[in-house]
Amino acid sequence: MTANSASSTPRELGFTFPAEWAPHRATWLTFPHNDASWQGDKLAKMRPQYLAFIKAISQGEKVGVIANDEALKQFIIGELDKTGVDLNKIEFIVKPTNDAWCRDHGPSFVVNPKTGEKMIVDWGHNAWGGKYPPYDDDNRTPRAVAEYLNLPVVxxxxxxxxxSVEFNGAGTILTSxxxxxxxxxxxxxxxxxIEQHLFDYYGVEQILWVEGGIEGDDTDGHIDDTTRFVNEDTVVACVESNPADDNYKMLQTNLGMLKNMRLVSGKQLNIIELPMPKAVVIDGFRTPGSYANFLICNAGVIVPVFNNPHDQVAIDILEKAFPGRKIIPLLATEIIWGQGSFHCLSQQEPLV
Known part of the structure; x- marks a missing residue:
C-alpha cells in the first residue's frame, strides 16, 4: 500500500492505536528552529535539554527528526554528534515546519494486530484553535512522514x-x-x-471524559498534562495539595470524575495520585509544569523535572507505577517555557 487515502475507516479495516508502552520502532520529533514558542535567547537555552531528550530516546529506538531545511539538518547532526548521540539511530525528513509540538501536528500511527500493517491518520491541525498562525507547514507533516515510510494515510x-487523547491499548480513550x-x-x-470520529479513526470502543486542564496550558486542557494510563486499567492523575493554588479545584473535579469511570470490561479505574510540582513560574509566567507529561519509550519513561521540591516524590511514585521500566528524569526547566514538555514534543511509531 502507498500513501493514498483509504476508502474505509481504520476501525473497519481492523486498525487500532496501540498503548504508548507497546514497543516502538521510532519516536518522531519536529526540531525547534524559530522563536514561536521560545522567544529571544530561550531557544538556545532549551536546546541542550532537547538534545538530552533525543539522546535518551535513542538508547532504545530510532529517532525520526523533521528538519525545516537542509541547513538545519546539518546543524542538528553536528549538535547530536557533540552530545554523543549515535547518528545511526537518527532518521531525517527535511520539510518546512512551523513549531515543535509533534504530538499535536505529527502522524498518528495505527496498526492492524492481525496483519502487522501500519497506517497513518492525518488529523487536521489548527494550532490549538488558531492561536499561533501560521501552521500550514506543520499540518502537512503526517503526509510527509507517510510518504517517507511508504505507509497508507487516511x-x-x-x-x-x-x-488531547490518552490510550490504554484496550479500547479506551481518555480526553477532556x-x-x-x-x-x-x-x-x-x-x-x-467527535466521539464517532475517535471510534472510527483510532479503532477504540469507549471515550471517557474529564473536565479540564491546568494553568499555563495554552491547549485548552490537554489530557497529557493531567491524566495518563500506566497500564490497561491504571492511571496516574495529577493532584494539587494546596487548596489556594489555581489548579486545585480543577484537578479535584477531574479526580472525582475518574473515580466514577468504568472501563470496557466494567472494571473501575485504579488511580495513582501524582503531585503537581510546586508552581513552575519563569519571568512571572506560570508554566504548565507537570510530571504527567512523560514519554514512555523503549529505553524507559522520560519524566520532566524542574529542580523542584516535588521532583523526587513524583519520580518515586512513577517508579512504583512502572515496575520493570527505567525512570529517566530529565530537566525541562527551559523547555517548559514553550508551554509543553517531552510528551508534547514527541509522537511514537509502533513496532509491528
Missing part, C-alpha cells in the same frame, strides 16, 4: 491533537471536555460526532 477531516469540545476546534460537530 484523513478524517477534523481537527484533533495527539496531546475543555479541549475536544472547544468551539475553536470543530464548532460544526457535537460531542457524539
Amino acid at each position: 484523513n478524517p477531516g477534523i481537527i484533533m491533537e495527539g496531546g 471536555e475543555s479541549c475536544l469540545l472547544n468551539l475553536n476546534r470543530n464548532p460544526h460537530l457535537k460531542q457524539a460526532q
